[in-house]
Amino acid sequence: MRRILEGIRVLDLTRVLAGPWCTQNLADLGAEVIKVERPRQGDDTRTWGPPFLKDREGRDTRDAAYYLACNRGKKSLTLDIARPEGREIARALALKSDVLVENFKVGDLKRHGLDYATLSRDHPGLVYCSITGFGQDGPYRDRPGYDFMIQGLGGLMSVTGERDELAGGGPQKVGVAVADLFTGMYATSGILGALFHRGRTGQGQYLDMALLDVQVAMLANLSSSFFVSGRAPKRMGNAHQNIVPYHVFRAADEFLIVAVGNDTQFGSFCDVLGRPEWPADARFATNPARVQHRDALVGLIGARLAERPAGEWLAALEPAGVPCGPINDLAQVFADPQVRHRGMQARVPHPLAGEVDVVANPMKFSATPIPYDAAPPTLGQHTRDVLSGVLGLDAARIDALQAEGVV
DSSP states (O other), X not given: OOOTTTTOEEEEEOOSSHHHHHHHHHHHTTOEEEEEEOTTTOOGGGGSXXXXXXXXXXXXXXXXXXXXXXXXXXXXXXXXXXXXXXXXXXXXXHHTOSEEEXXXXXXXXXXXXXXXXXXXXXXXXXXXXXXXSSOSSSTTTXXXXXXXXXXXXXXXXXXXXXXXXXXXXXXXXXXXXXXXXXXXXXXXXXXXXHHHHHHHHSOOEEEEEEHHHHHHHTTTHHHHHHXXXXXXXXXXXXXXXXXXXXXXXEOSSXXXXXXXXXXXXXXXXXXXXXXXXXXXXXXXXXXXXXXXXHHHHHHHHHHHHTTSOHHHHHHHHTTTTOOEEEOXXXXXXXXXXXXXXXXXXXXXXETTTEEEEEEOOSOOOSSSOXXXXXXXXXXXXXXXXXXXXXXXXXXXXXXXXXXXXXX
């Protein structure tokens, strides 16, 4: 069975998260991804532990769990591009690749002759994607960009966290590096679009991806609300800016979520609560009215839900068609029957550990399902294979490069 991107080669000059997340998507889709790493050090995230992957004897390997999250299906080539020989090898690989993805500082690869303008002269079909914090131009172009600061600068933390006047109020970052991850996803989409364009025209192109741009874009409806109203939305904790009730409530034993999206669902919700009179109350009859009287309604709902355990409420609300659910930790997530049925935990063979668990790709293709047959590579695992198989170097030449510290 042919995979979607079979025959596409990607030269991956990225590290940490946004770039590797993008190239892992491409690997999942069948591309050959050659991950270039620094000799002896490798991707920064290999050391971002504990926890570290255990080998068959239960000993820590050199690879942290963080690294495992975004590098499956790739080939690891160690290469020092600061050395002339290393630059030549990188250039040769780029000219034999369909896609190059990099996240160096603006201008760094130009010094090595590995920028798009230089490479595209000899390889006009190359799709070249740069990922930086702030993009290739503008007043912030030379600043380093990290997810945490991008979440703040790009507006996400202004709408994340409890309201300032309440206990625990103040800005919060999201629990995972969403600016990095969304940038990786947008970069994936952009690269696929550029490959489609190349298929029609024969021409590659340059893709300039910035974490800040992505963070601004992903605020979506909140930005639209700001454009329409002229008012910047504020932090609302777990509440929704435009829908009520759309909250976390504490039942008698634990928290649960209620996400009522329309007036019909609100009526069903009130019936389950034993409060059928609430929809007839002018304060609660429509969603705009409920938003206006948010605090009053939330207080009434909270008092009622606190009378019974969460499990009892969920068992009654679900068959009534009221959107609701628990707040699971990751142990509960991966034990959930729906998550298990959908195959969101996969196992791949690993040369040191035997097998390693990975989070599956959520894309479910009917004709070209994603196979999980290659683990995140160990450092330099494929150096010889790539140099001999792609560039045709013989064993003596590879031995010499290794002795010189180039690979």
